[in-house]
Amino acid sequence: MGELAVEKHVKFILTIEKEKDSFESVVMEHIRLNGAYWALTTLDILGKLNTVDQDEVISWMMQCQHESGGFGGNIGHDPHLLYTLSAIQVLALFDKIDALDIDKVSNYIAGLQNNDGSFSGDMWGEIDTRFSCVAILSLALLKRLDKINVEKAVNYIVSCKNLDGGFGCTPGAESHAGQIFCCVAALAVTGSLHHVDKDLLGWWLCERQVKSGGLNGRPEKLPDVCYSWWVLSSLIMIDRVHWIDKEKLIKFILDCQDKENGGISDRPEDAVDVFHTYFGVAGLSLLEYPGLKAIDPAYALPVDVVNRIFFGR
Numbered sequence: 001m002g003e004l005a006v007e008k009h010v011k012f013i014l015t016i017e018k019e020k021d022s023f024e025s026v027v028m029e030h031i032r033l034n035g036a037y038w039a040l041t042t043l044d045i046l047g048k049l050n051t052v053d054q055d056e057v058i059s060w061m062m063q064c065q066h067e068s069g070g071f072g073g074n075i076g077h078d079p080h081l082l083y084t085l086s087a088i089q090v091l092a093l094f095d096k097i098d099a100l101d102i103d104k105v106s107n108y109i110a111g112l113q114n115n116d117g118s119f120s121g122d123m124w125g126e127i128d129t130r131f132s133c134v135a136i137l138s139l140a141l142l143k144r145l146d147k148i149n150v151e152k153a154v155n156y157i158v159s160c161k162n163l164d165g166g167f168g169c170t171p172g173a174e175s176h177a178g179q180i181f182c183c184v185a186a187l188a189v190t191g192s193l194h195h196v197d198k199d200l201l202g203w204w205l206c207e208r209q210v211k212s213g214g215l216n217g218r219p220e221k222l223p224d225v226c227y228s229w230w231v232l233s234s235l236i237m238i239d240r241v242h243w244i245d246k247e248k249l250i251k252f253i254l255d256c257q258d259k260e261n262g263g264i265s266d267r268p269e270d271a272v273d274v275f276h277t278y279f280g281v282a283g284l285s286l287l288e289y290p291g292l293k294a295i296d297p298a299y300a301l302p303v304d305v306v307n308r309i310f311f312g313r
């Protein structure tokens, strides 16, 4: 089974944060703000957030803010809900949410709600339950949920529920673990989990575990470490996590590490990346792996960070 090569993963994260011209950095260029969130949350779960210069990170990140109040994936990029959530999450890690003009950012987000309660990701209008999730998590962290019609937002998400108990990106779309996480997290944060059939959805989710112990995103697909987050956090939020074999999943994640150079891949022997390193460490945190900080399954932030926001010091 081996154990988590903490120091190697810390070194891996700090190295890719420094390199600007590596393949990984170039590929992730347009979602660099997401990359910052994945890298910094991983470090915090490993207890090593203090190894980065927070002022340097924050000053770079604030340059990604558009005059509309939304954040782009990098400096000069168009604003989008996905990057705005990552920016809020990174500021939360450093307890610096008040560095934001909170009303400006929350007005940007609220402005993307449509009449049917759904959310567009940006001004181009694409609608997806991912964006409902990002909008609700963002506004909850900013304590500005009053700026949107929460009832209509919840009704839209419920309209995307399928007969298998899962959720898709729009009404009638196929259930997918990523979308299920988004819808369950949004319902959890708005106190609306009574709309979920926990046994039906719990069954669909626990069926994602394959014989290797890993979790896949849809029936018949290959297991992938990032589903350790999408599926597991959903199971935890609906109180059905005991329906999977946690020990076998821990072993699968540990087998996906590159113990020489650090980092975690989507499945054993594949190339590592910061995205799967984050979702692997976050998954181990949800599985209560020893030595890791607890992470909140809905906000995808360390529990101590979430408590600081909602319950003060």
Ligand SMILES: CN(C(=O)[C@H](Cc1cnc[nH]1)NC(=O)OCc1ccccc1)[C@@H](Cc1ccccc1)C(=O)N[C@@H](Cc1c[nH]c2ccccc12)C(=O)NO
Pocket: 031, 034, 082, 130, 131, 133, 134, 177, 178, 179, 182, 224, 226, 230, 266, 273, 275
């Ligand atoms: C754009 N992304 C994806 O499409 C990944 C690709 C992938 C990784 N392993 C299998 N496929 N897929 C992915 O994130 O799917 C999960 C998902 C899909 C839809 C809704 C929510 C989650 C990844 C980046 C990536 C690309 C290529 C390879 C590895 C990582 C990505 O940025 N995913 C987003 C998914 C996402 C978008 N909006 C969200 C809102 C809440 C939670 C997650 C998301 C993310 O995790 N943001 O923090």
Ligand SMILES: [Zn+2]
Pocket: 224, 225, 226, 227, 266, 276
């Ligand atoms: Zn993956």
